[in-house]
Amino acid sequence: MAEISSTSLYSSSRQRRVLTRVQQLPSFTASRLRYQTMWALRRASIPLRNRGFNLRASCVKLARTTSVEQHSAIPESLGVTNDGNLLPNVCYHSGFTSLNFTVSRRELSSSSINENDDLEDGFSELEEPSADGNENASLSSSEESDSDSDSEDVDEPFNEINEQAQNKGRHGRVESELAQEIMNAPGLSIYLVLDKWVDEGKELNRQEISLAMFILRQCKMYGRALQLSEWLESKKQLDFIERDYASRVDLIAKVRGLQKAEVYIESVPKSSRGEIIYRTLLANCVNQNDIKKAEEIFNKMKDLGFSVSVFACNQLLYLYKRQDKKKIADVLLLMENENIKPSPRTYEILIDVKGQSRDIDGMDQIVERMKAGGIEPDIHVQAVLVRHYIAAELQDKAETLLKEMEGEDLNQNRWMYRILLPLYANLGKVDDVRRIWKVCETKARLQDCLAAIEAWGKLNKVDEAEEVFEQMLKRWKLSSKTGSALLKVYADNKMLMKGKDLIRRMADSGCRIGPxxxxxxxKLYVQAGEVEKADLILHKATQQSPMKPIFSTYLTILEQYAKRGxxxxxxxxxLRMKQADFSSRGKMYQVLMQAYINAKLPAYGIRDRMKADNIFPNRNLLNQLVLVDGFRKNPISELFD
Incomplete structure (x- = not known):
């Protein structure tokens, strides 16, 4: 079975030479391919000589290529056999492979390479509590994230919510007296509240506990949820089973960090130390963008005898989509080798990757293969397609698919409002946004209102966004989540004074301010041109709160300083990004080097810094490295050597 390794990308002399002899590197072609392979490759739209292959007739071994053009290659369209199994339509690999294995194959197929190195990974950060060992790090973190997570939620059978509670969650507000008592508990500890609950003889069965835990998680109050779990075990109020231990692992990882969660696993009884616990830890590694730890846990699951699941593979795909696209091919080949059928989530990730690379044809091919495998694209996949059609300026295709998603009667699919509103706004369809909002206005839920504010903001309709905001406050209390939605509108429209007034209003209402x-x-201050003020505010916020800012917040300020040189x-x-435990990424170095370029200054030692952080440069970074290399020779300097 394959092993995923975090070996340094600079471990060989050949790889080091890639950085210094970029223009002289040869492009390798395939050799000794079987007839079946050649037949499949002829169908590709780009000639074979333009690719970087390293194949053998009877076996395939993924290997690095020295072709510069392949450094940030996007995996080819996913191939699916008639029985739904994966075919690795990626017969090349860029950079250093993370899967050290050989696969015997009789048939291979490949499609055209359509990469775009100018596109960087998109980052969708999760709101992460501090991982500095402070167990109370997220006690005040009830500010919910309103972003779309890039990472698949942890399969949570450990959230043993009874069927009645689940139905309430779908069709109405879920209420729990125990959860309310915990949330209202003063101070940092909830133990006194729980002791009082028992002393008063109130019921504390698994159903009540599960419901309370569910609500605390929904409110992002992970610190208090963790205290509840610890109290239950210490007071022996609940006979812990594997899913209870997995829940604890998840909460520890969120509140105290991955290392503490891994240490806790060792204390779990062996009889309860099953696959679900390690899957939970793996998902948290992905949520925290820790490639090295995620690969380590993935391999540990294999060593413990757990079969490789589509869930685990999807987790790695999510992670590599954000941070290291060249490794996606490795996971697909592993899935094919282990006979793991792709899930709808697998296709969704690959469609998104193709869309990010602006390979619309490849994206559509994946959709067709998805349908051929008996899986119809759900609403989430369709939304991804619409976003990429819009980005590619394929307005007609996007609008056609939107109408198909909308259906004939919106009243039958009320949850569609929050998806359709921003997408129509992206298309600039003011009338459609107004039409849909009129349908759902009288019965809008909180998420519908937030989606409407976002949509009006994208259309620069500030008055309409404010109107929805005020309507929302008549039904729900002002919170950091609702306030942040309107703040983004003000930021995009450079309305600093209105933004300041809203911030004061949020403070007066007692909103908990978070990442x-x-x-x-x-972003409000940056858009107004006050970068130093934005920098100071973020610095003060991180000093006053144990919570961790999101990646894009730092990146916004970094980009502004870089533009100025x-x-x-x-x-x-x-440096502050690294101190905040954000693993170094190519995007960070790209923006930093742009600062040196704009300042017309050499960046001495930048190659060594990238090497230390295991950053393998793509084409953009390689071009920037040439520009900031303080030891670079030009024709004039060579005359004096």
């Missing part, structure tokens, strides 16, 4: 509100405030402040923000 997503910080992000909105920072302000190397000093760019390096300062870069």
């Amino acid at each position: 997503w509100t910080w992000d909105a405030i920072v 302000d190397v000093h402040n760019s390096e300062k923000i870069f």
Whole structure:
């Protein structure tokens, strides 16, 4: 079975030479291919000589290629056999492979390479509590994330919500007296509240506990949920089973960090130390963008004898989509080798990857193969397709699919409002946004209102966004989540004074300010041209709160300093990002080097820094490295050598 390794990308002399002899590297072609392989390759739209293959007739071994054009290659369209199994339509690999294995194959297929190195990974950060060992790090973190998570939610059978509670959650408000008592508990500890609950003889069965835990998670009050779990075990109020231990692992990872969660697993009874616990830890590694730890846990699951599941593979695909697209091919080949059928989530990830690379034809091919495998694209896949059609300026295709998603009667699919509103706004369809909002206005839920505010903001209709906001406050209390939605509208429209007034209003209402509100405030000041003020606000926020800002907040400030050519402040923000435990990414180095380029200064030692952080440069980074290399020779300097 394959092993995923975090071996340094600079471990060989050949790889080091890639950085210094970029223009002289040869492009390798395939050799000794079987007739079946050649037949499949002829169908590709790009000639074979333009690719970087390393194949053998009877076996395939993924290997690095020295072709510069392949450094940030996007995997080819996913191939699916008639029985739904994966075919690795990626017969090349860029950079250093993370799967050290050989696969015997009789048939291979490939399609055209359509990559775009100018496109960087999109980052969809989760609101993460501090991982510095502070167990109370997220006690005040009830500010919900309103972003779309890039990472698949952990399969949570450990959230043993009874069927009645689930139905309430779908069709109405879920209420729990125990959860309410915990949320209203003063101070940092909830133990006194729980002791009082028992002393008063109130019921504390698994159903009540599960419901309370569910609500605390929904409110992002992970610290208090963790205290509830610890109290239950210490007071022996609940006979723990595997899903209860998995829930604890998940909460520890969110509140205290991955290392503490891994240590806790060792204390779990062996009889309860099953696959679900390690899957939970793996998902948290992905949520925290820790490639090294995620690969380590993936391999540990294999060593423990757990079969490789589509869930685990999807987790790695989510992670690599954000941080290291060249490794996606490895996971697909592993899935094919292990006979793992792709799930709808698998297709959704690959469609999104193709869309990010602007390979619309490849994206549509994946959809066709998805349908051929008996899986119809759901509403989430369709939404991804619409977004990429819009980005590619294929307005007609996007509008046609939107109408198909909408159906004939919106009243039968009320949950569709929050999906359709922003998408129509992306298309610039003011009338359609107004039409849909009129349908759902009188019965709108909180998420529908937030989607409407977002949609009006995209259309620069500030008055309409404010009107929805005020309507919303008549039904729900002002919160950091609702306030942040309108703050983003003000930021996009450079309305600093209105933004300041809203911030004061939120403070007067007692809103808990967290990472997503910080992000909105920072962008508000940046859009108004007050970068230093945004920097100062973020610095004060991180000093006053144990919560961790999201990646994009730092990146917004870093990009502004880089545009100015302000190397000093760019390096300062870069350092603070690393101190905040954000693993170094190519995007961070790309923006930092742009600061040096704009300042017309050499960046001495930047190659060594990238090497230390295991950053393998794509075409953009390689071009930037040439520009900031302080030892680069030009024709004039060579005359004096």
